[in-house]
Amino acid sequence: MDTSRAPEREHMVRTQIQARGVSNPRVLDAMRTVPRHLFVPQTCQREAYADYPLPIGSGQTISQPYIVAVMTELLSPNPSDLVLEIGTGSGYQAAILATCGADVVSIERIEEVAAQARQNLLNAGIKNVRIITSDGTVGYTDMSPYDGILITAGTPEIPCPLINELAPGGRLVAPVGDQNIQELIRITRLNNEFITEKFGAVRFVPLIGEYGWKEEGE
Template structure:
């Protein structure tokens, strides 16, 4: 059995049951999103370092977050934290358009090259403060945040459609809870998916830069 099939089996045992999510993970080459010296580790079920002191998330966390969004082919998704672009590429397989915002322009430009290489034409990219979302394209059907925040930024409530899904790590600087939040008319309905550890979401409505 090759490495990708082994990973798919592991994810299945860990509770990833959405066949569309598993197929997206099978179809997106994770090694393309890694530095040269780490490509041989692409299908290990763990997070790995990338440029700018950021990380590419563990495949299980990518799959869990994606599955929780319950994406439909017509959905418009906002992603906060493009990073390597791997999560973005997975999302692009499952929805109409991904709008992704990255704080580090260097990372975002590398990700853009990868999207072109894979001929992913339904991804729009921007650079800036991800805690403010991307209001020009709102409302979104779903929002996914790949960095941790002490509380959910108000901008996300304003930019998500009623009944829309938000997946976001919430908590302290060292450990957080991966949270699924459903937007109601006046507030969120929240549930915890698992414990997690993400890099900080820096910005006006997140952690302040030190």
């Protein structure tokens, strides 16, 4: 793993993440370890560890580091858990999940974005992530059920195919709401019972697909 810019990562973890209450040691270690600068475009290198999202091209973003940490802590991946991410983007969130020890399947709808994410993960030396290009709202039954499902784009409601792909004991974390603002939701499956918890307001680019928002003009 690229160990350059480690002091910036340490500062990011202390001031942006621990200071706001994230405490899961595995999550903090992953945030300290993964070289975030390998997941942002050349033009944003100086801001790679800044406290806000950054553009990655194709109108998409890499999320704010704090939000990545919070969502990972809410998902609470255990080593060797199988996790499905919807919205690969830069591949950074998938890299954090993989560094927590999970095996990750990540779905991205835009081919160029998926190709760049594959390259980013290769550059960072992260192996346990498989990226698929498709509409993640319809789920990915090939490898289900999943111990964790993370949606990293804003959705009007939880796509029902994804609920059905959650293993007993599995957690699903997603931003749910309108296109301007969403609420971070966690659904935990206990056999056939589903527990819903809410964790405050967030703002994501839209989840576009059959069970998400419709593409403009559709």
